[in-house]
Structures are given as C-alpha cells and as structure tokens.
Amino acid sequence: MxxxxxxxxxxPxxxxxxxALVEWFMEGAGSRGAKIELIHAAFLQYKFPGCTSCRLCQKQKAYECVIEDDANLALRKMAAADVIVMATPLYFFAASAQLKVLIDRMFSLYKWDNAAGTMRTVLKxxxxxxxxxxxxDAGMDALEKPFVLTADYSGMEYGSLLVSNAGESGDIRKRSDIHEKAVAFGKKFA
Ligand SMILES: Cc1cc2nc3c(=O)[nH]c(=O)nc-3n(C[C@H](O)[C@H](O)[C@H](O)COP(=O)(O)O)c2cc1C
Incomplete structure (x- = not known):
C-alpha cells in the first residue's frame, strides 16, 4: 500500500x-513510491500563535481545531497521514518555536474523557x-524527549535521525555520509 x-x-x-535533511528523506521515501507532502510550518498563517486552551475541540466529534486557519489544514493532513515527519533545527536545546506552535494545536487530535480516565487519538x-x-554536540536528548513521549502516549511508532555538529545553515549539504543516512531513513519508513 x-x-x-x-x-x-x-x-525558517x-x-x-x-x-537538506527533508530533501534527502524525500529522495529516499519518494524512491519507494510514497506519497509525500511538505508543509513549511514556519510560513503558516495563524489566527492565534499556539493553542488557546479553549477546549472546544473536546466538545465536538471531529478531530480538528475550532480555529479555522493554516494550522487546521495541517492538522487535517496529519489525521490522514500514515507517517508524520517533524523536522527542526535545535533552538536552545529544543524544537523551533515555529514547529512547537503547530504541535500545541495537536491538542485537537485527541479526545480525553477525564471522568472515565480514557484518551482516544487519530494519531494511534x-x-x-x-x-x-x-x-x-549537546542537547539532542532534550530535543528528542517530548517526541518520544508523545509517540509513546499516542500509540505511534517512533524513529529519528538527529545530526549533531551539523554546522551553520547549509553546511550539512557537504556531508555525503548524512545524505546517505537520510535517504536510507526515508526508504525505511516509506
Ligand atoms: C535561534 C537559534 C538557536 C540555536 N540554538 C542552538 C542550540 O541550542 N544548540 C546548537 O547546537 N545549535 C543551535 N543553533 C544552531 C542550529 O541548530 C543549527 O545550525 C541548525 O543545523 C540550523 O538548521 P537550519 O539551517 O534548518 O536553520 C541555533 C540556531 C539559531 C538560529
């Protein structure tokens, strides 16, 4: 399939x-026939930067945010995808704020019943x-932890390709070893 x-x-x-990591991943996954879509989270337009914690998504059936903006388009695509790839530079030992803004909107992809102590998610x-x-060469463990926890919490398979000492923007393109690894990583999950 x-x-x-x-x-x-x-x-950004x-x-x-x-x-470069994304391109190389796409090269590998594309060669295996995967249907790939790329969204630049840093260039999405939001009505509010992040989750407002209104909790209205919990009162509706649909797994989507009640705020109709670019995040909701991305969330609907996440619900329809088999594989969700999050790509980020390390910013102060964490994911970029541009990605985190979108991640917090994922609240709407879960339904919690706190009285019953249950959780359902379309991400499962x-x-x-x-x-x-x-x-x-420091901080990748801190960056990765919330992704590992989120995958585990959501019943998702998890994988990562983390490149320390990658240099400044664009430097990684000189690294044929990383190119090879990223292509192989793309193939593996396609
Ligand atoms: C705002 C900002 C924060 C950064 N914080 C870190 C950091 O905590 N640790 C680190 O090793 N590199 C840090 N960097 C460097 C980038 O993570 C690194 O150069 C990355 O490969 C750049 O990816 P990009 O070309 O996609 O932006 C930071 C860069 C910026 C602009």
Whole structure:
C-alpha cells in the first residue's frame, strides 16, 4: 500500500540544514513510491500563535481545531497521514518555536474523557519521525524527549535521525555520509 507521508518542517531557512535533511528523506521515501507532502510550518498563517486552551475541540466529534486557519489544514493532513515527519533545527536545546506552535494545536487530535480516565487519538497506529540538526554536540536528548513521549502516549511508532555538529545553515549539504543516512531513513519508513 502506498504510504502517505506528511512532513512538517519547522525551520525558517528554506535552503538550510533542516531543508537538506527533508530533501534527502524525500529522495529516499519518494524512491519507494510514497506519497509525500511538505508543509513549511514556519510560513503558516495563524489566527492565534499556539493553542488557546479553549477546549472546544473536546466538545465536538471531529478531530480538528475550532480555529479555522493554516494550522487546521495541517492538522487535517496529519489525521490522514500514515507517517508524520517533524523536522527542526535545535533552538536552545529544543524544537523551533515555529514547529512547537503547530504541535500545541495537536491538542485537537485527541479526545480525553477525564471522568472515565480514557484518551482516544487519530494519531494511534501512525508513525512519528523526527529529523533534526544542531550546530554543537549537546542537547539532542532534550530535543528528542517530548517526541518520544508523545509517540509513546499516542500509540505511534517512533524513529529519528538527529545530526549533531551539523554546522551553520547549509553546511550539512557537504556531508555525503548524512545524505546517505537520510535517504536510507526515508526508504525505511516509506
Ligand atoms: C535561534 C537559534 C538557536 C540555536 N540554538 C542552538 C542550540 O541550542 N544548540 C546548537 O547546537 N545549535 C543551535 N543553533 C544552531 C542550529 O541548530 C543549527 O545550525 C541548525 O543545523 C540550523 O538548521 P537550519 O539551517 O534548518 O536553520 C541555533 C540556531 C539559531 C538560529
């Protein structure tokens, strides 16, 4: 079956290190026939930056946000994807704010019944992948932890390709070893 892959890139640099990892991942996954869509989270337009915690999504059947903006378009695509790839540069030992703004809107992809102590999510059974690069060699564990926890909490398979010492934006393109790894990573999950 053709895999539907949605990539959410959280870098503001359209030709930087994150972009290279995404391109190479797409090269690998594309060669296996996957249907791939790329969303640049850093360039989405929001009515409100992040989740307002209104909880109205919990009172409706649909797994979507009540705020109709670009985040909701991305959320609907996440609900329809088999594989969700989140790509980000390491910013202060965490994901970029541009990606985090979208992640918090994922609240609407879950339904909690706190009285019954249950949770349902459209993310269950999907795969969550993290692509990330950093200038230095510290902080990738901190970056990765919330992604691992989210995948586990949501019943998702998880995988990551994390590149420390990747240099400044664009430097990673000189790394043929990383190119190879990212292509193989794309093939593996297609
Ligand atoms: C705002 C900002 C914060 C950063 N914080 C870190 C950091 O905490 N650790 C690190 O190793 N690199 C840090 N970097 C460097 C980037 O993570 C690194 O160069 C990354 O590969 C750039 O990816 P990009 O080309 O997609 O932007 C930071 C860069 C910026 C602009």
């Amino acid at each position: 053709t895999k539907k892959i949605l990539i959410l890139s959280g870098s 640099k359209k030709n930087g290190n994150t972009a 059974g999907k795969t969550l992948l993290l692509l990330a690069s950093a200038f230095e």
